[in-house]
Amino acid sequence: MSKQKTLHDAIALVDNGSSIAFGGWTVVRGAMACARELVRQEKKDLSIVGSMSGPHSDLLIGAGLIKYAEISYHGHEVFGSAYNSLRELQKKEKTVVIDDITITDYTSKVLAGAMGIPFIPSYIHKGSDLMNMDYDMLKPIRGKNPKFPKLKYQTMADPFWGREDVVLIPASNPDFAFIHVQEVGENGTARISGMEGADYYLAAAGKTTIVTAEKVVSEEKMAEQPQLNTIPATFVDVVVEAPYGAFETQCFGYYENDPYYIKNYIDASRSEETFKKWLDEWVYSLKDHDAFIDKLGKARLDELKADPVLGYRKNMKRKI
Numbered sequence: 626m627s628k629q630k631t632l633h634d635a636i637a638l639v640d641n642g643s644s645i646a647f648g649g650w651t652v653v654r655g656a657m658a659c660a661r662e663l664v665r666q667e668k669k670d671l672s673i674v675g676s677m678s679g680p681h682s683d684l685l686i687g688a689g690l691i692k693y694a695e696i697s698y699h700g701h702e703v704f705g706s707a708y709n710s711l712r713e714l715q716k717k718e719k720t721v722v723i724d725d726i727t728i729t730d731y732t733s734k735v736l737a738g739a740m741g742i743p744f745i746p747s748y749i750h751k752g753s754d755l756m757n758m759d760y761d762m763l764k765p766i767r768g769k770n771p772k773f774p775k776l777k778y779q780t781m782a783d784p785f786w787g788r789e790d791v792v793l794i795p796a797s798n799p800d801f802a803f804i805h806v807q808e809v810g811e812n813g814t815a816r817i818s819g820m821e822g823a824d825y826y827l828a829a830a831g832k833t834t835i836v837t838a839e840k841v842v843s844e845e846k847m848a849e850q851p852q853l854n855t856i857p858a859t860f861v862d863v864v865v866e867a868p869y870g871a872f873e874t875q876c877f878g879y880y881e882n883d884p885y886y887i888k889n890y891i892d893a894s895r896s897e898e899t900f901k902k903w904l905d906e907w908v909y910s911l912k913d914h915d916a917f918i919d920k921l922g923k924a925r926l927d928e929l930k931a932d933p934v935l936g937y938r939k940n941m942k943r944k945i
Contacts, residue, residue, distance in 0.1 A: 626812070627811045627812065627864070628811065628812055628813050628858075628861065628862065628863055628864045629811055629841060629863075629864045629865070629866070630863050630864070630865060631865065632658055632659070632662050632837070632865050632867055632913065632914050633662065633666075633913060635659075635662075635835050635837075635863045635865050636659060636662040636663055636666055636668075636835075637666065638801070638833065638835075638863070639663065639666075639668055639671075639800075639801050640800075641668055641669040641670050641671075642669070642670045642671070642672075642772075643668075643671055643672070643799075643800040643801055644671070644672040644673070644674065644772045644799045644800045644801075645671055645672070645673050645674075645799055645800065645801045645802075645803065646673065646674050646675060646735070646797070646799040646801075646802050646803070646827055646830075646831065647659075647660070647673075647675060647678070647681050647682070647802075647803050647804075648802070648803065648804035648805065648822060648823075648824040648827055648828075649681075649804070649805060649822060649824070649871065649874065650676075650677050650820055650822045651677040651678070651679035651680075651698070651700070651701070651702050651874075652679055652680065652701055652702050652704065652873075652874045652875060652882050652887070653819075653820055653874055653875050653877075654805050654806075654817070654819070654820070654871050654874060654875065654876055654877070655679065655680055655681045655805065655871055655874040656681065656803035656804060656805040656835075656837055656870065656871065657680060657681060657684075657805070657870065657871055657872055657873060657874060658805070658837055658865075658867040658869075658870035658871075658872075658914045658917075659681075659803040659805075659835065659837060659870075660680070660681040660684050660685060660803075661684070661907075661908050661914070661917065662913075662914065663685060663690060664684065664685065664688040664690060664904070664908050664909075665908055665909065665911075665913075667690075668690050669689075669690060669692075670692045671685065671690050671691050671692060672691070672692060672693040672694070672695075672772050672773070673685065673691055673693070673694045673695070673696065674694075674695045674696070674726075674731065674734065674797050674799060675694075675695070675696045675697075675731060676696070676697050676698070676728045676730075676731035676732065676822075676823070677697065677698045677728065678696045678697075678698060678699055679698075679699075679700060679701050679702065679707065679874075680701060680873060680874060680887070680890070682694065682696060682699065682707075682710065683699060683701075683707035683708075683709045683710050683894065684709070684890075686709045686710050686713055686721055687709030687710075687894055687900050687904075688904060688908070689720075691721050692721065692722065693721070693722045693724075693763065693766075693770075693772070693773070694710075694721060694722070694723045694724065695724050695726050695730075695731075695763070696723065696724075696725075696726065697725065697726050697727050697728050697730065697731060698728070699711070699723075701887055701891060704882070704884060704887045704888065704891065705887070705888070705891040706891065707894070708891065708894040708895050709894050709900065710723065712897070722762050722763060722766075723762060724761065724762040724763045724777075725755070725760070725762070726755075727749065727750070727755065729747065729749050730794055731797075731823065732823045732826070733745045733747060733794040734794060734795065734796055734797035734830075735797055735823055735826045735827045735830040736823070736826045736830075737794070737795070737796035737797070737830075738796040738797045738798040738799075738826070738829070738830030739825075739826040739827075739828075739829035739830045740796075742796060743795065743796055744779075744793040744794055744795050744796055745793070745794050745796070746781070746791035746792065746793055746794075747791065747792050747793075747794055748789070748791060748792065749792070750778060750792045751789075751790075751792060755778070756778060756780075756792070758777065761777045763777065764777075774795035776795070777795075778792050778793060778794060778795075779792070779793045780792055780793070781793055796830075797830060798830050798831070798832055799827075799830065799831050799832065800831075800832050800833060801831060801832070801833050801834075801835060802827045802828060802830065802831025802833070802834040802835065803835050803837070804824050804827065804828060804834065804835070804836050804837070804856070805836075805837045805838065805867070805870045805871045805876070806824075806836055806837075806838045806839075806855070806856070807838065807839050807840070807876065807877070807878055807879065808838055808839065808840050808841075808842055808847070809836050809838035809840075809841055809842070809847075809861070809864050810841070810842060810843065810844040810846070810847040810858060810864075811841055811842070811843060811844060811864060812844050812858045812861075812864070813836065813856075813857075813858035813859075813860070813861030813862070813864055814844055814847040814848075814854050814856070814857060814858045814861075815828070815836050815838070815854070815855055815856035815861060816847065816853055816854050816855055817855040817856070818877050818878045818936065819877030819878065819936065820877070821855060824855070824856065825855060825856055825860075828856045828860040828861060829860045831860075831862075833862045833863070834860055834861050834862050834863070835862065835863040835865065836856070836861050836863070836864055836865070837865040837866075837867040837870040838864070838865070838866060838867065838870070839867075839868055839869075839870065839876065839879050840866065840868075841864060841865075841866040844858070867914055868918070869918050869921075869926065870914070872886075872918075872921070872926075873886045873887050873890070875937075876931075877931070877936050877937065878931055878933070878936045879930070879931055880926065880929040880930055880931055880938075881929045881931060881937065881938045882929075883925075883929055886921075889903075890903065907920075
């Protein structure tokens with residue numbers, strides 16, 4: 626049975642107050658069509674967990690969708706800063722509570738969530754201020770909000786070997802996981818080319834996993850080369866065909882980042898007033914993802930197309 630839906634109907638499944646997570650890696654293969662549709666549908670009070678978060682999380686924070694965030698990095702890498710997130714961090718009266726975690730935290734959280742276990746041990750936090758619970762920004766809601774664990778970390782003696790204590794990192798099972806891939810079968814078998822990140826584990830950890838793809842193909846086609854498949858259909862709940870669904874981030878084998886779009890976004894995000902105007906132009910005034918692609922225009926998108934052999938665009942100029 627096909628799991629395919631429209632992007633609108635897939636995002637309509639997301640309730641206000643849900644916990645969410647995105648696949649990809651900062652400016653690589655982000656599920657940006659999902660992020661824009663979340664904004665378009667004006668979802669509220671979302672909680673987000675992520676590792677190297679970038680365009681998607683800053684967009685959602687700037688548009689007022691996020692209430693709580695557990696993220697290790699906010700930015701657009703070489704392209705510039707995440708000013709919406711920075712502005713929230715600098716406010717005395719917080720409208721978004723942002724807590725600091727590490728990249729390993731995120732991967733450990735979704736790995737534990739994928740395995741169905743409540744936590745996973747680690748050594749990485751020992752000796753750092755991450756273990757200082759005075760810096761736990763989510764401390765006031767722990768034990769009260771069921772979306773978050775009762776403790777950020779817990780230290781435990783090694784019960785097996787009697788070696789040094791370990792730090793326990795709680796699992797994460799977000800209500801919705803959004804992952805963009807190159808190809809997906811109609812029943813959910815997904816294929817990622819290039820950097821995979823922790824998307825396999827995120828797909829398994831998500832209570833509802835939504836996969837957008839450049840192409841939706843038959844499961845028979847996906848079975849012809851099973852060794853190239855990344856995520857099994859059993860992990861995926863909803864499939865959406867969304868060409869350029871990762872734009873403005875890179876999708877290996879299909880297209881590069883758009884540095885000019887990102888620069889325009891960053892410039893607009895420097896103030897709340899200019900960002901509201903940007904949202905009106907690039908999200909709210911466009912009825913759906915197709916309208917967004919039409920606004921970008923074929924000529925612009927053709928300039929970003931990757932070489933089908935190399936997987937990227939050779940000699941692309943990125944000076945902005």
